[in-house]
Amino acid sequence: MDKITGLNILLVDDEPHILRSLSRALRSDQYHIHTAEGGPAALEILANESIDVVVTDKNMPEMTGNELLAIIAEQYPDTIRIMLTAFTEQAALIDAINQGKVWGYMQKPWDNDNLRITIEQALQTKMLIAERNMLRASLKRYKREHRSQFQRFIGGSLAMQVVYKCIDKAAPSRANVFITGPSGTGKELAAEAIHNLSPRHNNELVCINCAAIPSELMESEIFGHIKGAFSGATNNRDGAATLADGGTLFLDEIGEMDMALQAKILRFIQTGTFQRVGSGKVEKVDVRFVCATNRNPLEAIEQQLLREDLFYRLNVIAIDMPALSDRDEDPLQIALFYLNKFSEMENKLFVGFSKRAEQLILNYAWPGNVRQLENLIHSAVVMSDGPMVSEETLMQQLHLKPSEELFKPKDKSSANAIPTNGAAPSMSTATPDASNIVPLSEVERFAIEQALLVCDDNVVKAAGLLEVSPSTLYRKIQKWEP
């Protein structure tokens, strides 16, 4: 362990020559030595200095060492207290130790090496106790911050903690958000959470699914039209841009939008202005944009499905939704949530899953992600009688052949448990630019939190994984304290 330096030691004795020789014995760069010729003088120093260790004689005329240490124990409980005693005073000393007033003692005449070792050990102990307390407080706070539900999301996995933090940070700002991730991972839910947590939440969140609307109708859907703009336009109609004024416009599957319309959207984002189909009038609105795609945006740009300039306009904050199979125990948590929901909806009684059904839910790859899991639980509730959902029901619904692999307990330290790509807040497929660079301190904290979780809060093991010493890890965690 490192040598402790810069510490204050207070020596108390009514005999000046003892104080002098104690001071000489302890003189080093490590300590600042203070001396007091009695209890009252010692208390005065304690009131003005932050003293780490007090070494006091036992028999002093104005105040005994026991009395002084009792006051120090009461007023400065973190100060290490050491008593100097004669060999004949053992009974009084044991009494003081039992009452918790002293950490250790030295017999007179003392041995200088022993004195230094006693003080060094006392200080090391004090440091360890302080570190342990700090660490406990940090872990408590860390667990408090760990959320198993967030807005309409269910799931406490590390991968989702990153998403929750990112949404927390993005929501209050005006910045556009680009959400990526496979189908059914909750991109729309993320858009909804961003809107709900934003100052715009009292206005509309308007969702447009660019894949679901024929391209010839899309412009009118977004910008609205005037009567007679095209055959069938029998009335003036507001588009999403007008409805989302003061709120949020969510463009889902942006990669499916016609390229010519993407150019108009880009102009709309840049200027906040647009024209309804068939109208020459320019209208201005205040809209925040959130977009999503389950394509890789860079590949979509290469395939000329997504305009590069539009992507960079929208990709101010990037959120990458993890596949369900990358979310530790979330599949089971989500399955239980939907089991409750659909039991109630279908008026049936289900209390849970068989052990093997639970294992199956945790092991299955979920290519359709949360949507697939949600649908599976709904059909399981409809098709079976309860009160437990069996593995056979799930296998049947999933068209799976029996395989023992599906029922094996999952290894907690598997790649699924920790995203090994160093994923930290807003680290994603997004092309790096200044806005999605994460401060180094956050990346470091994220890595530490992952390691602690994987190691069940065992700091020594976590330090091993992180390839730092446990004391380095303790120090870093302490720094998180406000």
Ligand SMILES: Nc1ncnc2c1ncn2[C@@H]1O[C@H](COP(=O)(O)OP(=O)(O)OP(=O)(O)O)[C@@H](O)[C@H]1O
């Ligand atoms: N973490 C979650 N907890 C509970 N339900 C979730 C979660 N994530 C998604 N869902 C549910 O899964 C379904 C699919 O979610 P959503 O539509 O947001 O996914 P998506 O990524 O936008 O899908 P797509 O790419 O196909 O549009 C919805 O019913 C949603 O409520």
